[in-house]
Amino acid sequence: MEMPAAAMSSSNSKLMKLPQDILLNILFRLPARSLLQFRYVSKSLRNLVDDPAVAAMHIAATNDHxxxxxxxxxxxxxxxxxxxxxxxxxxxxxxxxxxxxxxxxxxxxxxxxxxxxxxxxxxxxxxxxxxxxxxxxxxxxxxxxxxxxxxxxxxxxxxxxxxxxxxxxxxxxxxxxxxxxxxxxxxxxxxxxxxxxxxxxxxxxxxxxxxxxxxxxxxxxxxxxxxxxxxxxxxxxxxxxxxxxxxxxxxxxxxxxxxxxxxxxxxxxxxxxxxxxxxxxxxxxxxxxxxxxxxxxxxxxxxxxxxxxxxxxxxxxxxxxxxxxxxxxxxxxxxxxIYLKYYENLRRQNKSKNLKRKRKDKKNYFDAGKSESPKCFSGLEARRIK
Structure with missing residues (x-):
């Protein structure tokens, strides 16, 4: 049975009111796959999960489990x-x-x-x-x-x-x-x-x-x-x-x-x-x-x-x-x-003016998450062994 929207909003509000160190300690005990599902709960949780610092700390924390x-x-x-x-x-x-x-x-x-x-x-x-x-x-x-x-x-x-x-x-x-x-x-x-x-x-x-x-x-x-x-x-x-x-x-x-x-x-x-x-x-x-x-x-x-x-x-x-x-x-x-789109946006912000003058119709090989991924990426969504 799915949790009602009002109850979910209340639970999310209580979760985000926790002290940051306690909240992160809870999140870092979860696998990355579970944390990615939190992105769809609220905007605040999405921003937290997508934060590069959180991604780095989560990798360090997974050394313990x-x-x-x-x-x-x-x-x-x-x-x-x-x-x-x-x-x-x-x-x-x-x-x-x-x-x-x-x-x-x-x-x-x-x-x-x-x-x-x-x-x-x-x-x-x-x-x-x-x-x-x-x-x-x-x-x-x-x-x-x-x-x-x-x-x-x-x-x-x-x-x-x-x-x-x-x-x-x-x-x-x-x-x-x-x-x-x-x-x-x-x-x-x-x-x-x-x-x-x-x-x-x-x-x-x-x-x-x-x-x-x-x-x-x-x-x-x-x-x-x-x-x-x-x-x-x-x-x-x-x-x-x-x-x-x-x-x-x-x-x-x-x-x-x-x-x-x-x-x-x-x-x-x-x-x-x-x-x-x-x-x-x-x-x-x-x-x-x-x-x-x-x-x-x-x-x-x-x-x-x-x-x-x-x-x-x-x-x-x-x-x-x-x-x-x-x-x-x-x-x-x-x-x-790790949110690769973030680093793509960061790279774009730091691009030189010469790169920005390139023709708009020229293919951009730095696009992240596009469906037209090159052949070496095709099929990498292969089945996971459980």
Missing amino acids: ADVEVRVLPNGSAYCLQFVSCGLLGLKCPEGTLGLYNPLRVESLWLPKPEIHYGANYGMGFDYVTSTYKILLFYINEYYPSNSKASVHVLGTSSWRRIHSVPPCEVISPSGKYAYGNTYWLTYDNNNSKATLKNRMMHFDFEKEEFGWTTIPSHFKNSAGESRVFLINLKGSLALVDVFAEKKIEIWVHKEKKHWSKDYSMTLRCTYSYPDISVGAWEHGIYISSMPLKSVSDKSTVLYCDLRCDSKRGEPNKCLEHETQKNVFIISYTGSL
Whole structure:
């Protein structure tokens, strides 16, 4: 039974009369999907939910509880996906333009085209000093390190800014993981004849706008060939998932950016097509997605490992098969309130007079939330795995 309009108005009035710190403490305990529904209750709640500061604080608050969604993306999306950070998907089209997509709000936003985009890697994070979202672009020249470059784009502006810090080495996967205000990438040890990991990973600090190193447990350096290592954000903490060929899994968590702790160790009872797998976080733990190695099956198996204390420690509580096309791509992200239209309006306000003189009939690639989204955004409203 629906609540009468008068009663709803009265409840909203009482809610908004609460002290701001108490009101925000209540709202931040709710997932982003629930908060977005509040936008339709009243104008005051809509303005509150759309406030960029509230979106940033909500992302920080979700580190204390699970607010993770898992989705199946359409075939081919893996080729344009550059990163998943702050609840947004960063996708690059063939011509080099980078776009942001918020799956919850179903909004897209084009960024200015950078000077160098071929072979570039990307990352995104939040600068708590300036209260701004920043997108990182870096190009690594393996043969001439001095030619490596990096640039930063502040969301809401109309240009990229070159920074003095450059990446010290190549990364294993272009998609880094964001945690503690930094984005992290695993790296190979080029001085070793085998494809082993370095005893440290590369990170980028969005406040200092500098690259740096973070050490990892020493045994990972010698585990190549025996296991595969995946970097994930597990409930707000940086974690390394070590998947062994004999179906054993170990999860190491970086505690307060100081030390590593092996928090979980388990043996899987379900089978998967090793080594063609991917690992990510879900609401109550981690999932392992297994891809068909040959054309024998078109199914992709997703194994969910429940890490809650009230369940059998490390024992998978779900094992689902999704009938999809080959090379299905599965991602996980923390729901975000980021209102891309706000940053579009902010960018327009800061546009130079030269840009304003452009022909009115010319297509504007910075429009947010339009139905004529480019092909790399099409189908991203793919079904959510519950």
